Amino acid sequence: MPGRLSEPESALIPLSTEVDVPLYHIRLGVKPPIFRVFISWSRGNVLQVACIRPLEDHLARGEGNETSDDAGLGGKVVEVKLGASNPNISEAQRRRIIYDSVPPFVLLQSRRKAFLTMSRMSSSSSHPSTDWWKQVLEYSRSISELLGSSKLSSKSVIEDPMIVLEPVEKPSSLKAAWQLMEIFYVDKHYFSWLPERLVDWLADYDAILSETQMTVHSKLVKLQEKLVNLQVIENEPEYWEGLSSVLTVGWLDVAVKLLRLHGSYQLNQLDSRETENGLVETVAVLVSTMPRLRHDLPVRKLGQCLKTKPDFIKAWEKWRGQITKLDCSAFWVQCSHRPTREGLRNLLQIMLGNFNSISTACFHWMELFISHVLYIRPLTVGFEEMHGLALKFMRLKSSSISNGLMRLLIGILGENTEVVMAECSKSFGPWMVAHSAELLTADNNQNEILLHEERYNLGGISIVELHRLVYCQVLTSHPLTWQVAPTYLVSCPKQGLGLLEILLSKQPVQNYPMILKNLEICQLNELYGISSFVKKIAGMHQWKHGRKGSGVYWLQEARDEARLNRIAQQLFECIGRSISDETFKQWEGLIELLGSDVGTAGGVGFLHRYRDFKRSLRQVKNGRPTRAARQTVESLIQLMKSPYTPQRFWLPLLHDVVELLNWKDQPLLNVSETNFLLKKLQELSMAQLCREFSETYLPPEALTEIRLALATNLSRAFLEE
């Protein structure tokens, strides 16, 4: 966690207190003096810091004198996680969003590709963006869904009349921001109903408008707490205040519910307060019949839904007329209960669009803004007008915008795409920018050009690509999400593939399932070079850790002949200079893996042929016929001819076949073959290797024996020919 050092004098590096940089306090538990500090990057934003004490100092103290284990440490490595994680959203939640947003993103990208090809083919017939926003809307809805549902946490079957504010989980500000962008940038279909959409938005997210300031929501929460204990509800000013607040922001259902809690509804009071009750009920009916210019009304929401402007204006004037009529009615005089009379008339004023009544009833500037479009200017749609209003109300409520959500809204209303993107990035992180860029360009050619234009100052990439690359870096820094990154990298035309190559070649190779997952991504993206590179690394890793079989397997897969040859040399040393039948049984599995294909096995392929040779030799010794003997000799010649057969195996090989050279029925080698073997023997003697071999592994007379056998064979072969 960043913070000031508590004891500046004990810091390793003195830092002036005026420097404004994030400081991380590391608890080392290592006593000074510290001799050296090593710092290196671990995965993601984790730093590994190693602190070492001088060696002499450690020794001088001696082991026995230490009181605690920690004090005696010669050094310590600690991990420091840089940057604070978002407090509003847990890491696990963040990863869930990352995972779940992949399918919608992929779907939209493939649709975009298809759309672009289609519009290119029929460029004359229709404008490309006519239908595109519908696809983006679908995408936006699926993303919105995965950001969390604002549904009730628990739903009881029986409705409690005392519960006006249903308990819901705290809405996510990420979702609030997403929906805000959807309303303004994507949903063109609903654009004429924009004010009502904002009313709905506020109903969902009023609770998170401000962390410190009072809102209608927080007012209502307080009222709800008191509601159960209040005896005569209509005598409480808070009841009327809450009532006017919920009405101003258009929560008609809550307002009506509150009105019906009025004491005059109680059966025992109905007779004495008839007029009062009539007034309350009339206001409740007026509230619930408020005309609303919107597409549809969800269940349990009140008002009359009107889809077109002329219809709305007609209904609006009629409704206003009814209110005015009630306001001037003589019944008010007969209403003896003062708070009710005043409270109800205040409600009427709000509905009539009295700015003062409205302004006192709401707290946050956004609430004032919403009530303004609800009751004063219900036909407001222009961005410029809305932006002006927003700024005006902010001044009026003398609030500064401290909240990321509000800054985003101002950016949107100000029609400033750069501000919107910057705000998305600052307040909601790389995920938001990478995914919301699609919303910005849904139906806005200017934004399309702005975001997709290649920029010299960004190294030739577009803003969209830049943000995707940033997001990918976040993905790759986590061991579980790195596999999601390739999906996004392939949608980055300029630098995506290059980064993907780096990502894949840097993955750990400790366990084979991870390697295989990695290779599958290589395969999908046709990165054969990287794939073979990964296999080579895997092969060397396995080999070095003593898993010879899998090491050879990976190197074979990578067709890395040079390394296989080098490995072969080490393998032969492991085997020893001559292979007994017993050892061969152990090597069987590895040899089988190598196969007989020299091309892939390289030098290691020798083992395979040597094993075949030994096997047929055994058959001869078990009394098999001449054919087996002939086969043995043939594989001997092949072995001796092969450049991969190590020289030190030559003599033992020849010694193994002495018996065959003196084969009774016929000479098994012809003249040229015998000459070839003699030549090899000569080569050996020249290299001065014979002595050493015969001394250690073969009887001293071996060399002579072989020479004699070869000579005999040669003479017999001559005669035969």
Added chain:
Amino acid sequence: MAGSGDLQLYRYPQSKSVDAVRWLYPLSTFDRFIATALYDTEDASSSVEIHSLNLNSDPENPNRSKPLLRPRSNWPSPSRISSLRTSEIPHKHVVAALSTFAGYVHFLFMDPIDVSVELELSTDEDQPLHNASVSVVDLQDGGHECLSVGEDGRVNLVSVGEGRLDTQLVHDNRGLVSYTAVKWGSQAEFATGGFGFGLQWWDQRKPGGLVSQLKGNWAQGNVTGIVHSIDIHPSRKHISVVGGSSGTVFAWDLRWQEQPILLSGVGVAGQSTFESEIWEIQYDIHAQSSSISSTSSTKILPVMFCSEDGILGVIEQGKAPIELLTEACAINSLDIDPQNPSDIICGLDWESIGILMRPKEAAFVYY
């Protein structure tokens, strides 16, 4: 919820990597239990978590409601878990055997009614059973013996002794051959698999143990890869079905050892089926097949598989494979409920447990 036809898939996010999933065999008739091996990246901790699965959580609408998956008990593991297998000691314990990346094997003994962990046994703490990671374990029916194999080339037999685990090194080739899969065939026989699609058949009663082997790279370079999973049907011990790299599923019949039967993969003629890693396979004991009753012993029974490209499907010899699920992420493990073979649990790459339910009417269990 995704799914086609009457299939229902329910996803349960875990916020931890799901490394292995298995059904447990409890006596309880109300709840079903599953064991999952989880890995938390935040603090690098591993655990086996036992969940209960309650199917009829909503009495009003039992068909459409999502079954309730509730954590019941938790056993912290000292290292990340590489494999998990379950069995039972009848009327006494539910047993889980697991292996770790650190090279150890652990046994958990759970109460058969409430499935709480009553006893845990581990192999010698000072001496890892395997050098580095254990690839996989397989638990013998009856829960007393377990085989473990590793890339280090060791084959170990772990058996439950008096208050401890006894281990016996069956074979050690010092890393010359790596093993990546193991499966019991009978009380004394088992199959192992490894790199290059090599397979070995072992019989503990024979000296040395190794009876026969399917040589690695048998397809001459056309098909090669790593064996990930082996299954052997109790009624057909001579046939091992194998799932591995490049979408390969093949059967190895001990009576015709030289020629494995390729069921899926690059070499199968006429169908370019799957090319992805097949992480786990199991005989689909639920699959309906017209030919089951008349099936000769050479016919390969239907096999269920899950793959890296997110497919969970069933392969039957001579038929086009059926895809039951196509997920956006890899399906790393699967287990068919032995008591209700229409239900499958799978481990999804994106930190989720998936439960797939097939219509029960089609049930046709053959033994």
